[in-house]
Each structure stands twice: as C-alpha cells, then as structure tokens.
Amino acid sequence: xxxxxxxxxxxxxxxxxxxxxxxxxxxxxxxxxxxxxxxxxxxxxxxxxxxxxxxxxxxxxxxxxxxxxxxxxxxxxxxxxxxxxxxxxxxxxxxxxxxxxxxxxxxxxxxxxxx
Amino acid sequence: xxxxxxxxxxxxxxxxxxxxxxxxxxxxxxxxxxxxxxxxxxxxxxxxxxxxxxxxxxxxxxxxxxxxxxxxxxxxxxxxxxxxxxxxxxxxxxxxxxxxxxxxxxxxxx
Numbered sequence: 001x002x003x004x005x006x007x008x009x010x011x012x013x014x015x016x017x018x019x020x021x022x023x024x025x026x027x028x029x030x031x032x033x034x035x036x037x038x039x040x041x042x043x044x045x046x047x048x049x050x051x052x053x054x055x056x057x058x059x060x061x062x063x064x065x066x067x068x069x070x071x072x073x074x075x076x077x078x079x080x081x082x083x084x085x086x087x088x089x090x091x092x093x094x095x096x097x098x099x100x101x102x103x104x105x106x107x108x109x110x111x112x113x114x115x
Numbered sequence: 116x117x118x119x120x121x122x123x124x125x126x127x128x129x130x131x132x133x134x135x136x137x138x139x140x141x142x143x144x145x146x147x148x149x150x151x152x153x154x155x156x157x158x159x160x161x162x163x164x165x166x167x168x169x170x171x172x173x174x175x176x177x178x179x180x181x182x183x184x185x186x187x188x189x190x191x192x193x194x195x196x197x198x199x200x201x202x203x204x205x206x207x208x209x210x211x212x213x214x215x216x217x218x219x220x221x222x223x224x225x
Contacts, residue, residue: 003158004158006154032213033212033213035213039216040124041217041218042119042201042203042215042216042217042218043201043213044161045214048212050131056212062121088197091159093213095211097211102211103161103164103167104161104211104213105160106158106160108158109158110124
C-alpha cells in the first residue's frame with residue numbers, strides 16, 4: 001500500500017463544466033475526509049465519511065458539490081457547474097478511527113483550475 | 116468557534132539557530148493539537164501531536180492551555196527543516212476533522 005492516492009492530479013476545466021475527483025484511501029482505514037486548500041490558506045474541511053456513511057458536511061460544501069463513498073472504499077467528489085472560485089487544491093485524507101485521535105494520512109491532492 | 120492562528124506567514128533563520136513557530140488556538144473544550152509539515156513537492160504529513168509528547172526530527176511542542184498556544188520549537192535548525200508548517204486542532208471524539216491555521220513557511224539559510 002503506497003498511501004492515499006488521488007486522481008487526477010491536475011484538472012483544468014471551463015466554467016460551467018462538471019468535474020469528478022477520486023480518492024483511494026489506505027485500505028484498512030474506515031474514515032475518509034475531503035479538504036479544500038486555496039492559495040495562502042491552510043486546508044479547510046469539506047466533508048467526511050465513516051465507512052460508506054457521510055456523517056458531516058461543511059457549510060463550504062454548496063449544493064453543487066456532492067461526495068460519495070460507495071462500499072466504504074474509494075470516494076468521489078463531484079463539482080457541478082464549476083465556477084472560478086472553485087479553483088483550489090482538493091485534498092483527501094484517511095484515518096482509522098477507534099478511540100482517541102488517530103493520524104490522518106493525506107493524499108497528494110488534485111489541483112483544479114477553472115478557466 | 117474553532118480557530119487556529121499562525122501569526123507568521125514567513126520565518127527565516129540561519130542553520131544552527133533556534134526556531135519557534137507560533138500557534139494559538141480558540142476552542143471551547145479540550146482539543147487535540149497537531150503540527151503538520153509539507154516539504155517541497157511532497158504531501159502533507161503529521162509532524163507531531165500533543166498527546167504523544169514525542170520529539171520528532173528534534174522538534175517539540177508544548178500545549179499551554181492557559182495561553183491557548185501550541186508553539187513548535189527546535190533548538191538548532193537544519194536546512195532540511197525548510198518547509199511549510201501547519202498547526203491544526205481537532206475536537207475529541209466526533210468527526211475529528213482538522214481545523215488548520217494558514218501556515219508558516221520556514222526557510223533555513225546555510
């Protein structure tokens with residue numbers, strides 16, 4: 001297992017188009033998180049899954065954003081009708097949650113540019 | 116409201132000098148505090164967390180609940196320490212989502 005992977009690494013799209021990103025977590029991890037990072041900012045939480053259940057969504061996640069984690073394995077993040085303000089690095093992280101604070105392992109990110 | 120403040124956007128020191136990256140937080144309750152690091156062209160990775168009380172790569176951080184601070188320190192900086200450093204917190208239990216500061220870019224000059 002080489003860690004959390006994300007695909008694609010870069011995506012350039014025109015405003016109004018839909019895009020979908022994929023995240024493959026570390027195989028034994030039951031939690032999966034999505035964050036967004038814009039220039040000069042730290043990552044901001046978007047949503048997280050425990051197994052296949054989406055348990056929390058940030059108010060940053062407008063109705064144009066949807067995330068899924070079918071079968072509790074990989075996850076997809078879709079952005080519909082992209083806007084220039086959606087340009088950012090989208091980070092995925094996974095962890096194994098039992099008791100206590102477990103380390104989140106981050107993927108390399110998908111950089112989205114909306115033109 | 117949960118908030119992490121890193122007052123220094125940029126920090127530059129010479130090799131061998133002490134370094135301190137500041138982090139203050141706001142949280143109603145008892146958060147878990149972390150330092151994450153991102154080296155050039157690498158992914159974000161955990162450097163240390165307060166509950167483990169470890170020293171990683173010579174770095175230490177002490178949680179000061181009275182001052183709501185979690186400053187990162189190293190007595191003798193090395194060139195390979197040059198990176199982006201993010202302080203983060205999470206609540207105990209629940210989602211354990213991370214709230215990050217804006218980060219401090221550390222440059223260690225030869």
